[in-house]
Amino acid sequence: xxxxxxxxxxxxxxxxxxxxxxxxxxxxxxxxxxxxxxxxxxxxxxxxxxxxxxxxxxxxxxxxxxxxxxxxxxxxxxxxxxxxxxxxxxxxxxxxxxxxxxxxxxxxxxxxxxxxxxxxxxxxxxxxxxxxxxx
Numbered sequence: 001x002x003x004x005x006x007x008x009x010x011x012x013x014x015x016x017x018x019x020x021x022x023x024x025x026x027x028x029x030x031x032x033x034x035x036x037x038x039x040x041x042x043x044x045x046x047x048x049x050x051x052x053x054x055x056x057x058x059x060x061x062x063x064x065x066x067x068x069x070x071x072x073x074x075x076x077x078x079x080x081x082x083x084x085x086x087x088x089x090x091x092x093x094x095x096x097x098x099x100x101x102x103x104x105x106x107x108x109x110x111x112x113x114x115x116x117x118x119x120x121x122x123x124x125x126x127x128x129x130x131x132x133x134x135x
Contacts, residue, residue: 045090046121050075050083055118058093058110066106084108092117 046052053073057064064072070080087093092114096107110118 042124043117043121045086045092046117048083050079051087052121054080054084054087054108055092055110055114058108059115059118063107063109066108069108087114090114090117 046055050073054069057069057072066077066080066084069084070077073080084093084095088095090113091111094109094111096109098105098107
């Protein structure tokens with residue numbers, strides 16, 4: 001039997017017309033949504049746990065194979081594949097497929113755009129933490 005999460009994954013899971021929690025929509029201390037420190041400024045693509053793990057792992061490693069990432073993040077082939085593809089489509093990671101003999105080898109690397117997105121995300125998180133501690 002599949003394990004189900006008690007937390008809805010998206011608006012479709014919440015039901016028609018459901019709203020997001022107020023704290024997810026309110027900028028910190030009246031900041032505009034694009035300023036660091038605004039909850040609205042977080043890059044939703046990176047904010048998802050698995051994708052943040054992929055980007056973070058690639059930020060400290062020049063390249064990682066599919067199997068290395070899978071073991072590091074303790075996930076399944078399908079889960080890693082879906083999240084890596086989303087990052088690739090956004091231009092945050094590159095995927096290089098080669099063969100060693102007859103065995104396929106998939107390597108991932110963080111792009112310059114991915115590194116900038118991660119830095120921006122970390123800046124926003126640091127601003128949110130500061131604002132919370134000051135409050």
